[in-house]
Amino acid sequence: MHVMLSYEWGCQQSVMLIKSELQKAGYQTWMDIDKMSGSTLEAMAKAVEDSAAVLVCVSKRYKESQACRTEAEYAFQQRKKIVPVLMEADYKPTGWLGALMGTRLYFNMADPRQISGKMGSLMKELGDAGRTTASHKDAAARSAGVAVLTTSDRADSWNVYEVEEWLKRIRCADYVGTFRxxxxxGVALGGLYRMGADMRFLHETLRAEFGVTVMVACLVGHEEGNPRLQLDVELVGEMLEVLDASCQGAMKHGVFWTVWKLCQGLASLSVNDKNKELITAKGGIEILAEVVMGRHHSQETAHRFALSALWNLAFNARSKEVIVQMPGLVDSIRSILATSESPKTREVAKGALWTL
Incomplete structure (x- = not known):
């Protein structure tokens, strides 16, 4: 039995933090990024049926997602323990989601920086639902060669190996070699985060020390008002150069980059209005179109994040004009909507077309 994390993919990074904290405390977890195979609907149904509890990660986009609604309602029908986790500040669910949540106690995880400190109360609510025994947890950790972490551990106490494990957990294994x-x-990682308050200074420092400034764009948060999302022309240009090279299967900065991960970074960055203008001005739409219309490793995921970036960009008048005028792009989005087997990808394609 496990704890299932039901979420809308826009808050995926925060949900992965919750998942990591639960695993460190000995909980078995299920999340669609690493346990999906075969029919999506069948995999979801089995995940609900085999769960001891379901964390419903509440947000406006969760309410609007048919796939999320299916998960939540099936969990309710199966009489599973449902624990609401608020992923969007000040959001109050209405309609079907409000009715399903009822008077349940919410756990506010809207700020990713506060997730670690709030896990204690969430785990108290979960109790032993989905939790393995301490001996099993210790044995699993020893077999993996990783020290057992507790919920009281802070990132600034991590050694270099624990930082590497963190990079792998958040699917940024490409940076392990550079960090090593x-x-x-952990101390250096914390300093890197604090430097993010001054984006230009962080950019220049990373260029001097690492030579890989694009990593900033892949690791930034999702908050629309976060100043770390305010990029400059140079950084946007460099990120697009790396994405273009990745689409061609070429190396950049001495490594091969992952198309979908770069598109995920662009999807996050394109929430910001200033970044919409910069990405469009530097030819970002043309490169995203190449992703949508081309074939790449992890194509389904690359399509999803590229479409998400285009969806965000389309809220800017100039960007929308460029997207509409791009030969074959709108038809390709329609084709993905009609043929994709992923509900999440179809949902994003539908959103992009609606905005256009």
């Missing part, structure tokens, strides 16, 4: 080369431990 520069002996990045």
């Amino acid at each position: 080369e520069h002996n990045m431990d």
Whole structure:
């Protein structure tokens, strides 16, 4: 039995933090990024049926997602323990989601920086639902060669190996070698985060020390008002150059980059209005169109994040004009909507077309 994390993919990074904290505390978890195979609907149904509890990650986009609604309602029908986790500040669910949540106690995880500190109360609510025994947890950790972490652990106490494990958990394994080369431990990681308050200074420091500034764009948060999302022309241009090289299967900065991960970074960055203008001005729409109309490793995921970026960009008048005028792009989006087997990808394609 596990704890199932039911969420809308726009808050995926925050949900992955929750998942990581639960796993460190000995909980078995289920999340669609690493346990999906075969029919999506069948996999979801089995995940609900095999769960001891379901964390419903509440947001406006969760309410609007048919796939999320199916998960939540099936969990309710199966009489599973449902624990609401608020992923969007000040959001109050209405309609079907409000009715399903009823008077349940919410756990506010809208700010990713506060997730670790709030896990104690969430785990108290979960109790032993989905939790393995301590001996099993310790044995699993020893077999993996990783120290057992507790919920009281702070990132600034991590050693270089724990930082590497964190990079792998958040699907940024591409950066392990670079971090190892520069002996990045928890203290250095914390300093890197604090430097993000001054984007230009962080950009220049990373260029001097790492030579890979595009990593900033892949690791930034999702908050629309976060100043770390305010990019400059140079950084946007560099990120697009790396994405273009990745689409061609070429190396950049001495490594091969992952198309879908770069598109995920662009999807996050394109929420910001200033970034919409910069990405469009630097030819970002043309490169995203190449992703949508081309074939790449992890094509389904690459399509989803590229479409998400285009959806965000389309809220800017100039960007929308460029998207509409791009030969074959709108038809390709329609084709993905008609043929994709992923509900999430179809949902994003539908949203992009609606905005256009």
